[in-house]
Amino acid sequence: MKVYELKNVSYRYPTGEWALKDINMEIKRGETVAIVGPNGAGKTTLLKLMDALLMPTEGEIIFEGRPVTEETMTDHEFRQKVGFLFQSPDVMLFSATVLEDVAFGPVHLWGKEEGLKRAREELRKLSIEDLASRHPYSLSGGEKKKASIACVTSMEPEVLLLDEPTRDLDLKNRNFVLEMIRGWKAEKKTVVVVTHDLRLIRLADRVYVVNGRVLFEGTPRELFSRPELIERANLDVPEIVRLFHMLGLEEIPLSVEEAAEILKRWKKEP
Amino acid sequence: MGFLEDTAREVLEFTTEAVFSERYARKDGLLQRIDPRLKIVSLVVLITTVVSLQDIRVIIAFYFLALALAVLSKLPALEFTKRVWVFIPIFTGIIAIPSIFMIPGESAFKILGLTATWEGIRWAVLFTLRVATSVSYAILFTMTSRWNEIVSALASFKVPGMVITISTLTYRYIFLLAKLLLDAMHARRARLAGDLGMVESWKEAGKHIGATFIKANTLGEELYYSMLSRGYVNEIQPLGEFRFEGLDYAFSALTALIVILTVAFTRGLL
Numbered sequence: 001m002k003v004y005e006l007k008n009v010s011y012r013y014p015t016g017e018w019a020l021k022d023i024n025m026e027i028k029r030g031e032t033v034a035i036v037g038p039n040g041a042g043k044t045t046l047l048k049l050m051d052a053l054l055m056p057t058e059g060e061i062i063f064e065g066r067p068v069t070e071e072t073m074t075d076h077e078f079r080q081k082v083g084f085l086f087q088s089p090d091v092m093l094f095s096a097t098v099l100e101d102v103a104f105g106p107v108h109l110w111g112k113e114e115g116l117k118r119a120r121e122e123l124r125k126l127s128i129e130d131l132a133s134r135h136p137y138s139l140s141g142g143e144k145k146k147a148s149i150a151c152v153t154s155m156e157p158e159v160l161l162l163d164e165p166t167r168d169l170d171l172k173n174r175n176f177v178l179e180m181i182r183g184w185k186a187e188k189k190t191v192v193v194v195t196h197d198l199r200l201i202r203l204a205d206r207v208y209v210v211n212g213r214v215l216f217e218g219t220p221r222e223l224f225s226r227p228e229l230i231e232r233a234n235l236d237v238p239e240i241v242r243l244f245h246m247l248g249l250e251e252i253p254l255s256v257e258e259a260a261e262i263l264k265r266w267k268k269e270p
Numbered sequence: 271m272g273f274l275e276d277t278a279r280e281v282l283e284f285t286t287e288a289v290f291s292e293r294y295a296r297k298d299g300l301l302q303r304i305d306p307r308l309k310i311v312s313l314v315v316l317i318t319t320v321v322s323l324q325d326i327r328v329i330i331a332f333y334f335l336a337l338a339l340a341v342l343s344k345l346p347a348l349e350f351t352k353r354v355w356v357f358i359p360i361f362t363g364i365i366a367i368p369s370i371f372m373i374p375g376e377s378a379f380k381i382l383g384l385t386a387t388w389e390g391i392r393w394a395v396l397f398t399l400r401v402a403t404s405v406s407y408a409i410l411f412t413m414t415s416r417w418n419e420i421v422s423a424l425a426s427f428k429v430p431g432m433v434i435t436i437s438t439l440t441y442r443y444i445f446l447l448a449k450l451l452l453d454a455m456h457a458r459r460a461r462l463a464g465d466l467g468m469v470e471s472w473k474e475a476g477k478h479i480g481a482t483f484i485k486a487n488t489l490g491e492e493l494y495y496s497m498l499s500r501g502y503v504n505e506i507q508p509l510g511e512f513r514f515e516g517l518d519y520a521f522s523a524l525t526a527l528i529v530i531l532t533v534a535f536t537r538g539l540l
Contacts, residue, residue: 096417096441108501155501
């Protein structure tokens with residue numbers, strides 16, 4: 001079943017400049033989709049359109065069979081179903097304490113008592129109960145990211161829109177985010193992630209390369225098989241992929257482990 | 271640039287200190303355990319009493335009561351006293367010093383052809399003590415209360431939700447913007463050799479202020495989207511829950527007793 005369908009969606013900034021032109025996209029339930037592209041390609045704008053925070057200048061967005069309209073912006077059901085993790089945790093953490101921030105969404109959806117209960121539960125699930133009474137200003141980058149994730153997951157969304165979730169994080173916190181996404185994927189949640197992180201792209205079922213328009217749609221393996229596209233998407237090419245391109249091998253691995261398997265097979269072949 | 275940089279750094283340090291002053295609000299002292307609603311009421315009652323007093327001895331007694339409350343609330347007495355007395359001479363001096371020479375009465379001494387009167391000196395001392403004592407109670411309140419408690423207490427007094435929302439967001443983002451401003455100033459400093467002249471430094475300050483406004487605008491827009499995405503409709507609901515306990519009743523009784531005794535003493539009934 002299609003969760004999102006974008007039909008010829010275009011968006012023009014108030015300055016008159018076009019951010020996106022004729023975007024056609026489909027996101028199915030339970031899929032993990034990566035959106036990649038250079039800076040300023042309109043990827044964040046695309047997520048905001050999908051979260052009904054902005055309305056398309058042209059075209060139509062369909063969510064679960066219904067068109068996204070101005071009313072969707074304040075629709076409780078839509079807000080509960082779709083969670084948006086913003087790139088900067090500083091815009092997600094605006095209350096006096098982390099608990100209040102995490103409870104912000106649930107309280108608006110389910111009222112104070114239930115909202116607080118769910119927020120505490122979410123903090124416990126993410127093992128950050130100790131941050132509950134802390135002021136967001138006093139948190140480290142990793143703690144802010146975890147608190148921001150809790151802000152979204154406390155609403156128990158079915159669809160997660162993630163804007164560069166691993167940006168500016170150290171290895172440990174990047175791994176934490178990756179594990180969270182693996183968990184959502186296992187739970188068959190729909191995940192749309194804007195990213196430059198190769199490890200995240202590898203997790204995706206499908207990838208869109210966007211630069212004002214959709215330049216490519218396919219699997220991560222198909223993307224990494226096309227060096228010219230990787231360049232246009234302004235992505236780092238993994239060293240192992242570069243090696244296979246240089247060797248002129250057709251089969252492209254997405255990880256060192258896969259490369260080892262291919263090379264072992266290659267070695268065995270006469 | 272030096273003056274502006276120093277000013278910005280001091281503003282940042284002061285505001286950051288205001289946040290970290292929550293470290294006193296987290297201590298297990300007397301006032302920290304009092305219901306914030308009661309603290310607000312007591313603060314208003316005590317300050318109103320102090321400003322209506324004419325007897326310097328009673329004002330001094332109230333000042334020492336504030337000091338005693340500070341000690342019982344585990345606030346460092348020296349820091350508390352410094353916070354009160356650093357600003358008092360600056361702000362009250364502007365008003366109090368001229369009155370020494372302007373209020374008619376018995377001559378005390380002469381300086382630069384101006385005659386100071388005993389009545390003028392008495393009024394200046396009374397005024398300074400009133401301000402110092404009132405400021406002491408206000409600082410006691412802010413040092414022993416956490417921002418979310420203050421906001422929740424104000425909300426329980428039916429302060430309009432929009433006022434609460436604006437003050438919460440201001441409190442959260444003032445530090446972030448101050449830090450952004452300071453970072454920008456440091457970045458410019460790193461590219462400068464020598465000092466700028468006064469005119470140039472003011473031009474640079476103008477650019478910084480302009481850039482900060484633009485950043486604040488962008489941040490505000492993103493923040494609104496982030497709130498909207500989590501079901502925001504028109505205001506932030508403070509989540510603090512308070513319960514009146516034994517200590518609160520005792521503190522209410524003590525405040526009432528102090529006010530009654532003061533009124534009785536100043537009217538000659540004691």
